[in-house]
Amino acid sequence: MSRYGSAFYQTILPAWETGIRRRPTLSYLDKLEESQWLDRDRLLELQAMELRKLIHHAFNHVPHYRAVMEKAGVVPSDIRSAADLRRLPILTKNSAHAAGSLRASTVEPFPTIKKSTGGSTGQPLQFGYDPNSEYWRIAVKLRGWGWSGYRPGERMIYFWGPPPGTQPPLKKRLKIGVDRYVRRETYIDCTIRSDQQLAHVVETIRREKPKGFICFSQSGSDVARYIVENRLRDWDTIPVLCCGEQLSPQARGLFTQAFGPAVFETYGCREVMLIGMECEHHNGLHMSMENLVTEVIVREGDQERPARPGETGEVVLTDLHNFGMPFIRYANGDLATLTEDTACPCGRGLARIATVEGRVADSVRDGNGDLVCGILFSRIFSMSDALAGSVRHWQAIQRKDRSVTVKLVLLRELDSVSREDLRRAFERYLKGLPCKIEPVDEIPPAPNGKRKTVVVEA
Numbered sequence: 477m478s479r480y481g482s483a484f485y486q487t488i489l490p491a492w493e494t495g496i497r498r499r500p501t502l503s504y505l506d507k508l509e510e511s512q513w514l515d516r517d518r519l520l521e522l523q524a525m526e527l528r529k530l531i532h533h534a535f536n537h538v539p540h541y542r543a544v545m546e547k548a549g550v551v552p553s554d555i556r557s558a559a560d561l562r563r564l565p566i567l568t569k570n571s572a573h574a575a576g577s578l579r580a581s582t583v584e585p586f587p588t589i590k591k592s593t594g595g596s597t598g599q600p601l602q603f604g605y606d607p608n609s610e611y612w613r614i615a616v617k618l619r620g621w622g623w624s625g626y627r628p629g630e631r632m633i634y635f636w637g638p639p640p641g642t643q644p645p646l647k648k649r650l651k652i653g654v655d656r657y658v659r660r661e662t663y664i665d666c667t668i669r670s671d672q673q674l675a676h677v678v679e680t681i682r683r684e685k686p687k688g689f690i691c692f693s694q695s696g697s698d699v700a701r702y703i704v705e706n707r708l709r710d711w712d713t714i715p716v717l718c719c720g721e722q723l724s725p726q727a728r729g730l731f732t733q734a735f736g737p738a739v740f741e742t743y744g745c746r747e748v749m750l751i752g753m754e755c756e757h758h759n760g761l762h763m764s765m766e767n768l769v770t771e772v773i774v775r776e777g778d779q780e781r782p783a784r785p786g787e788t789g790e791v792v793l794t795d796l797h798n799f800g801m802p803f804i805r806y807a808n809g810d811l812a813t814l815t816e817d818t819a820c821p822c823g824r825g826l827a828r829i830a831t832v833e834g835r836v837a838d839s840v841r842d843g844n845g846d847l848v849c850g851i852l853f854s855r856i857f858s859m860s861d862a863l864a865g866s867v868r869h870w871q872a873i874q875r876k877d878r879s880v881t882v883k884l885v886l887l888r889e890l891d892s893v894s895r896e897d898l899r900r901a902f903e904r905y906l907k908g909l910p911c912k913i914e915p916v917d918e919i920p921p922a923p924n925g926k927r928k929t930v931v932v933e934a
């Protein structure tokens with residue numbers, strides 16, 4: 477650890493987070509650092525204890541879940557452990573949309589933090605959570621990312637996409653800038669990837685000598701390819717954290733050549749944040765069991781059952797600490813496969829996912845022929861509540877002539893502000909290309925059953 481990094485981590489961060497802001501984030505982190513080493517049975521007990529509190533709260537104070545449990549003939553005392561959760565139905569995106577504000581708690585804590593997601597499978601959602609859930613989310617991220625050697629205060633390069641909407645006000649931008657400066661984080665926009673932009677990334681790596689490179693899997697792998705093809709690596713191992721998308725074996729190979737073997741896949745979604753993360757043994761993704769119950773479920777007609785190790789199923793999440801707007805058995809639209817349930821050589825008791833399938837947004841090309849990050853589209857559909865609340869499903873298609881069609885299944889007509897937001901985002905990121913919106917009744921999955929958010933016609 478560098479001298480500044482250790483001062484930041486051991487003094488500045490606790491003084492700010494615990495002393496001034498009086499937030500419990502770091503005490504949650506301490507708990508998580510210990511609990512990861514517990515054996516599986518003890519972790520399941522801890523999880524069950526938190527789950528029982530959540531279920532009681534949801535039954536008593538969240539109208540949607542009260543109705544769901546009454547309909548299922550379930551009372552809170554029936555749910556003793558994660559295995560009992562299967563007595564409750566799965567919350568789909570459609571049912572979450574339909575339930576609307578009935579999913580919010582009627583007593584404190586209220587969901588004061590509001591967010592939207594564009595959805596990794598093209599289904600947007602508006603949701604909320606309470607501050608305590610935020611502290612858990614941050615603590616879970618700090619622990620998981622910490623397995624890669626990440627520490628706040630160490631130099632990091634983020635190859636990341638800024639939010640595509642209108643810029644935040646100056647005061648907020650200044651606050652973000654100061655925060656990044658103090659934390660020594662350098663952000664480089666990954667949305668458009670010209671050779672000039674890739675050369676700029678390499679220059680920044682050489683100048684900053686970062687302790688980590690944090691990126692979306694696809695756009696980061698373009699940097700890696702550029703480094704490998706042009707033989708630019710002149711640094712020792714730099715840990716890489718791959719976020720947002722599945723990490724393919726090819727991309728992992730490129731990262732390994734460009735940055736060394738410390739390549740870490742992470743899995744999360746905006747609704748609950750970090751779900752799983754690789755440890756130093758790169759042996760599947762350890763799940764954040766203390767904050768989430770993650771089920772992998774196979775549906776057969778009206779029936780459902782847990783997927784067997786090696787079998788692909790739907791990811792179904794229960795957030796143990798979001799009391800403001802609970803997610804109980806929420807299917808976020810992703811598909812995953814569990815590992816064989818053998819012990820990881822690292823010694824952590826946390827169960828593992830082998831892989832999250834099909835979560836890859838292909839890159840498109842703009843009018844200059846430069847690559848544009850496919851995740852851009854899901855970020856566009858999360859940039860305002862009006863957009864996320866009007867669109868049930870979206871899919872972007874780049875035709876052979878490079879024109880872009882965005883298909884939308886609408887819940888209601890787009891208002892003029894949303895239309896203007898879309899127009900501006902397309903104009904900014906898809907320079908020189910004709911883009912059109914096409915309302916449709918449905919977006920069928922591809923023949924292999926997967927729904928792609930971005931389709932590039934060869």
Ligand SMILES: [Zn+2]
Pocket residue numbers: 755756757759762820821822823824
């Ligand atoms: Zn491990």
